[in-house]
Structure formats: structure tokens, C-alpha cells
Amino acid sequence: MEQPQHYWFGITYTFVCSRCHKVNSEKAGCSSTTNDSSKINLSLSKQKLCCQHCHFQIADGVVVDARIKSGTPESLRKEGFPFPADN
Secondary structure (H helix, E strand, C coil), X not given: CCCCCXXXXXXXXXXXXXXXXXXXXXXXXXXXXCCCHHHHHHHHHCCCCECCCCCCECCCCCCCEEEEEEECHHHHHHCCCCCCCCC
């Protein structure tokens, strides 16, 4: 049986905390068996983010800018996205 193809993404989340009002910018890495942007955006919208400064979980309705960049684990790691070395 053939293994599903994996697509690799680096995501940069940026938002202003509703509690301390500081700007947060956080990088994350993920893989998916689809490159369908609507499915990826749906998955990303379910992420629970916390303020890096006051550790408050952001409230519903806070606008989060999620910039998605595709690439290989190696190319994304070189850009500062957190991918383990063995991917």
C-alpha cells in the first residue's frame, strides 16, 4: 500500500494579546497529507495560542495573522521554523 504524500509548512502566528496588549509572533511547523489551503486553514483555526509575555490564552475573537510558507523540513528549519533534525 502506498504511503500518503506529506506536505511541509512553516506557520508564523502574529497577534496582539487582549490582556497585556503586547504583540506576539510565534513560529510553528507542521506537516499534512493535503496542500488544500481551506483544510489547512480550518486545522490552524483550531489552534489554542497563548501570549508569550503573560501566558494568557488568547480569547475568542482576537485576530490572528497566520502566514503559511511551504517547503521542505530542511529549508523551513533554516528559516527558523521548529522542525526536528530527523524529518
